[in-house]
Amino acid sequence: MKTTIQFIFAFLTMGVCISGDCNAGHGKTTCITEDLLQMFIRVNRQSDIKPGRKERTAFLAFLKNNPVLSNNVIKFDDVETNIGHHYNPTTGVFTAPKNGLYILSSMIMAYGGTTFHYEWRKNDAVFSNGYTNKTSSGSQSQTFIVELKKGDRIYIKHRISSGEKLHGGRNSYFSGYLLQ
Incomplete structure (x- = not known):
C-alpha cells in the first residue's frame, strides 16, 4: 500500500498545475503538494502500526x-x-x-x-x-x-x-x- 501511495503522490506532484492564490501567496500547486505531503505523512504514521504490534489473542x-x-x-x-x-x-x-x-x-x-x-x-x-x-x-x-x-x-x-x-x-x- 505504501508503494501505491508513493506513486500517486509522485504523479500528482509532478502533473498538477493549477494557477491561483493560496496561503501566503503560494500557488495552488504548492498548496496541493503540501496537503498531499501532510496526508502522506499521516498515512505513513498509521501504517507504522503494523498488525504484528497490535496485541492479538x-x-x-x-x-x-x-x-x-x-x-x-x-x-x-x-x-x-x-x-x-x-x-x-x-x-x-x-x-x-x-x-x-x-x-x-x-x-x-x-x-x-x-x-x-x-x-x-x-x-x-x-x-x-x-x-x-x-x-x-x-x-x-x-x-x-x-x-x-x-x-x-x-x-x-x-x-x-x-x-x-x-x-x-x-x-x-x-x-x-x-x-x-
Whole structure:
C-alpha cells in the first residue's frame, strides 16, 4: 500500500498545475503538494502500526489422549496455536488479556459410544452445560460470543463424578480469539 501511495503522490506532484492564490501567496500547486505531503505523512504514521504490534489473542488446543475425567477441568494439551500465550495447556484455562468481545468454541467427543457431560465456566461460575449422546461418535460443538474483562478465566470442566472418557487424538478441541 505504501508503494501505491508513493506513486500517486509522485504523479500528482509532478502533473498538477493549477494557477491561483493560496496561503501566503503560494500557488495552488504548492498548496496541493503540501496537503498531499501532510496526508502522506499521516498515512505513513498509521501504517507504522503494523498488525504484528497490535496485541492479538487466539488459541486452538486439541486433546491428545483419551482421559478418564472425574469432575475435573479438561486440559487440552496439544496446542496448535497460542498467539499471546493466554491459554495454559497445563491448567486448561484461557485468561483474557484485556477487555473485549471474544469468540470461544469447543468440540467435545465422547470415547467409545458413551456419554460425556461437561460445562463451560467463567471465573468458576457455570455459564453453559454440554452433553454428548450415546452413539459411536457422540459429539457436541458449542460456540459463544462472550464479553470478557481483563483477567477473566474461561475453561471447560467435566461435570459428572463418574468415569466418563473423552476421545482424544485431536478429536476434541477448545479454541478462542479476541474479536474486538
